[in-house]
Amino acid sequence: MTSTRATAVLVPVLSVLLSFLVGGVIVVISGHDPLAAYVALLQGAFGSVFNLANTLTVAVPLMLAGLGVAFTFRAGLFNIGAEGQYWLGSIAAAWVGYAVHGLPVWVHLPLALLAGTLAGALWAALIPGVLKAWTGAHEVITTMMMSYIAINLARYLIEGGPMMAPGYTPQSPAVLPTATLPALVPGTQLSWGLVLAVLAAVAVWFVLYRTTFGFEVRAAGLNGRAARYAGMNVARIIVLAMFVSGALAGLAGAVQTLGVNHRLFDAFNAGYGYTAIVVALLGKNNPWGVLAAAVLFGALNAGASAMQMQAGVPAHLVDVVQGMIIFFIAVDGIIRSVLRRTRKEAAQA
Amino acid sequence: MNGSEIFNAQLWMTALSSATPLALAALGGTFSERTGVVNIAMEGMMLTGAFVAVLASATLHSAFLGLAAAILSGMLMAVLFAWGTIRYKADQVVVGMAINVLAAGLTGYLLNAIYGFTGTPPDTPRLPDVTIPGLAQMPGIGAVLGRADLLVYVMLLLVPLSHYFLFRTPLGLRMRAVGEHPQAADTAGIDVNRLRFLGVLISGALSGMAGAYISIGVLNAFNVNMTNGRGYIALAAMIFGNWKPVGAFLAAALFGLANALAINLQGLEGWHVSKDFVLMIPYALTILALAGIVRRTTPPAADGIPYEPGH
Numbered sequence: 001m002t003s004t005r006a007t008a009v010l011v012p013v014l015s016v017l018l019s020f021l022v023g024g025v026i027v028v029i030s031g032h033d034p035l036a037a038y039v040a041l042l043q044g045a046f047g048s049v050f051n052l053a054n055t056l057t058v059a060v061p062l063m064l065a066g067l068g069v070a071f072t073f074r075a076g077l078f079n080i081g082a083e084g085q086y087w088l089g090s091i092a093a094a095w096v097g098y099a100v101h102g103l104p105v106w107v108h109l110p111l112a113l114l115a116g117t118l119a120g121a122l123w124a125a126l127i128p129g130v131l132k133a134w135t136g137a138h139e140v141i142t143t144m145m146m147s148y149i150a151i152n153l154a155r156y157l158i159e160g161g162p163m164m165a166p167g168y169t170p171q172s173p174a175v176l177p178t179a180t181l182p183a184l185v186p187g188t189q190l191s192w193g194l195v196l197a198v199l200a201a202v203a204v205w206f207v208l209y210r211t212t213f214g215f216e217v218r219a220a221g222l223n224g225r226a227a228r229y230a231g232m233n234v235a236r237i238i239v240l241a242m243f244v245s246g247a248l249a250g251l252a253g254a255v256q257t258l259g260v261n262h263r264l265f266d267a268f269n270a271g272y273g274y275t276a277i278v279v280a281l282l283g284k285n286n287p288w289g290v291l292a293a294a295v296l297f298g299a300l301n302a303g304a305s306a307m308q309m310q311a312g313v314p315a316h317l318v319d320v321v322q323g324m325i326i327f328f329i330a331v332d333g334i335i336r337s338v339l340r341r342t343r344k345e346a347a348q349a
Numbered sequence: 350m351n352g353s354e355i356f357n358a359q360l361w362m363t364a365l366s367s368a369t370p371l372a373l374a375a376l377g378g379t380f381s382e383r384t385g386v387v388n389i390a391m392e393g394m395m396l397t398g399a400f401v402a403v404l405a406s407a408t409l410h411s412a413f414l415g416l417a418a419a420i421l422s423g424m425l426m427a428v429l430f431a432w433g434t435i436r437y438k439a440d441q442v443v444v445g446m447a448i449n450v451l452a453a454g455l456t457g458y459l460l461n462a463i464y465g466f467t468g469t470p471p472d473t474p475r476l477p478d479v480t481i482p483g484l485a486q487m488p489g490i491g492a493v494l495g496r497a498d499l500l501v502y503v504m505l506l507l508v509p510l511s512h513y514f515l516f517r518t519p520l521g522l523r524m525r526a527v528g529e530h531p532q533a534a535d536t537a538g539i540d541v542n543r544l545r546f547l548g549v550l551i552s553g554a555l556s557g558m559a560g561a562y563i564s565i566g567v568l569n570a571f572n573v574n575m576t577n578g579r580g581y582i583a584l585a586a587m588i589f590g591n592w593k594p595v596g597a598f599l600a601a602a603l604f605g606l607a608n609a610l611a612i613n614l615q616g617l618e619g620w621h622v623s624k625d626f627v628l629m630i631p632y633a634l635t636i637l638a639l640a641g642i643v644r645r646t647t648p649p650a651a652d653g654i655p656y657e658p659g660h
Contacts, residue, residue, distance in 0.1 A: 026455075026458065030458070030459075030462040078442060080442065080446075127636065131636070131639070131640045135639075135640045135641055137636070137639035137640045137641075138639065138648075140387075140389075140442055141584075141585070141588060141635065141636075141639055142636050142639060142640075144389075144581060145585060145632035145633070145635050145636050146632070146636070148578065148581070148629070148632045149629045149632050149633060152625040152626070152628050152629045153625070153629070155625050156623045156625035156626060159623075159625070160623065161623065274446075274450075277446060278446075278450070281443060314457065314458045314461035314462055316453075316454050316455075316457030316458035316460075316461060316573075317454070317458055318454070319450055319451075319453050319454025319457060319458075320451060320454035320455055320458055321454070322450050322454065323447050323448070323449075323450035323451025323452070323453070323454050323455075324447075324451065326443060326444075326446055326447035326450060326451075327429075327433060327444065327447035327448075327451065329443075330433060330439040330440055330443040330444045330447055331432075331433040331437045331439040331444060332439070333437040333438070333439065334437065
């Protein structure tokens with residue numbers, strides 16, 4: 001059926017358009033020009049090489065963490081705590097990045113990335129994954145709680161804790177040049193993390209669709225009971241899926257720390273791990289869809305300040321649009337019923 | 350300040366004040382989840398309530414109208430949440446997230462659009478403190494419970510009332526039946542979705558009230574993302590309280606105490622436990638409770654599952 005396939009793409013696209021429409025109405029009500037706002041937003045996001053690099057810089061952690069969230073969705077799990085795994089990845093990467101001396105760049109950089117990846121993976125698998133597999137404790141709640149614990153841990157480490165740099169600013173020492181992800185576009189913050197993120201998407205696609213483990217993950221996600229009757233070890237699948245998901249979120253934190261922030265500091269408001277959930281949902285848990293959705297949200301966030309400065313529209317509009325997108329994606333019955341009605345009318349005409 | 354002085358009246362007052370919005374929202378959460386709707390949207394409903402409370406209180410020069418408006422705004426967000434989750438049977442966690450992001454965006458947008466960068470008006474009326482005659486004069490307990498914000502007492506009254514309503518009235522029984530076994534409830538002639546709508550609506554009202562406490566109870570101002578995750582801690586309190594009003598209140602009180610301790614510990618000499626570790630306690634306890642390690646928790650059997658007749 002081509003129509004179901006078309007619907008699969010149409011629903012996310014219409015959700016985004018409808019959300020911008022609702023955002024535009026809010027802009028009009030508050031006495032601004034929506035067209036000017038969106039033009040400024042677009043220019044701020046794509047108007048120059050520098051702006052485009054900014055958009056992609058924001059998109060990179062969203063791609064990686066979004067792939068992680070999508071992976072658990074495929075297994076029928078909901079890793080709402082990518083934020084915490086992201087911060088564990090940031091902590092571990094920062095620590096390896098500044099505390100380990102005397103290594104050549106081709107050892108130090110991969111080591112720091114690996115440390116972040118592993119820290120995120122263990123943060124997701126050891127407690128939420130294991131508890132879900134053996135006690136049934138709901139991963140939505142446990143990963144959410146683990147996120148808050150992670151943020152408090154990160155805060156402790158840089159506010160007088162063992163990772164605090166000398167001085168009074170709550171931040172870690174800067175990572176060494178040997179552990180820094182080099183810039184992809186010189187003069188911008190866009191690092192080689194973008195290449196890593198695209199490679200990660202290819203890897204996730206391969207694992208999901210070309211390996212036995214990926215088949216098991218998708219089978220468990222479609223029907224856990226049937227997978228169990230078919231002889232699959234569902235507990236093992238749950239723990240491994242959480243491990244992979246946390247690894248990707250941890251890598252997101254490591255890439256952000258080694259490529260953009262260059263140290264651990266209080267950037268807890270960014271919330272990449274939360275936005276990653278939206279990215280996974282909008283991308284329909286498909287690796288390529290996740291990449292596209294991450295660019296969209298990167299653009300929204302990178303263009304928001306330009307919109308505020310040039311059109312005088314508060315940057316929070318972007319959050320309103322983001323919230324509407326999640327709503328329409330989740331409640332896709334609204335859009336489906338509209339689609340059905342228009343198709344019927346088109347058929348009758 | 351030394352170790353023995355840490356449990357002073359100030360600590361208990363801070364604990365009660367921190368516990369109040371958590372308990373109000375957590376009580377609301379028991380109504381929603383007892384009818385079978387997982388409500389992580391409490392954060393957004395609370396944030397909306399906090400903003401609307403200031404907006405209405407400042408514009409209408411009445412803290413009580415501010416409170417009323419906050420409750421209504423929480424219910425409005427609840428209607429949106431219920432429309433998606435009950436009418437369209439969408440994923441409750443995802444719609445809850447949508448509400449939270451939307452509320453953060455809308456309140457931040459309106460704060461900036463209406464008040465610019467100067468913040469909410471400094472002459473916004475605050476909800477009044479209430480003095481309980483007799484109790485206020487008692488030594489020890491009087492300093493903590495004798496005089497407090499009106500909503501603190503409202504919360505304390507709502508705990509037994511909620512328990513009575515859910516466990517001793519026919520409507521409460523029906524609401525619980527809908528969350529445990531919707532098919533059986535439906536067969537018995539109960540309108541499953543209507544009672545779920547009611548549960549979500551009560552949750553919205555109480556979350557809105559909790560928001561009003563944060564913005565015009567403790568202070569008389571609103572700032573961006575003011576609730577700062579309290580809705581999620583309230584959710585944790587409801588779970589730790591085993592989906593029961595009294596349990597939710599006790600958990601909220603415990604979490605409030607952890608928060609107060611974290612504040613007090615900063616003034617303590619010769620004691621090097623970071624406040625950040627104390628702030629982790631509620632989250633760690635909730636995980637342990639869910640895993641059945643600290644205590645056994647049992648969610649309503651149909652919690653989180655949209656009702657499809659005939660399944």
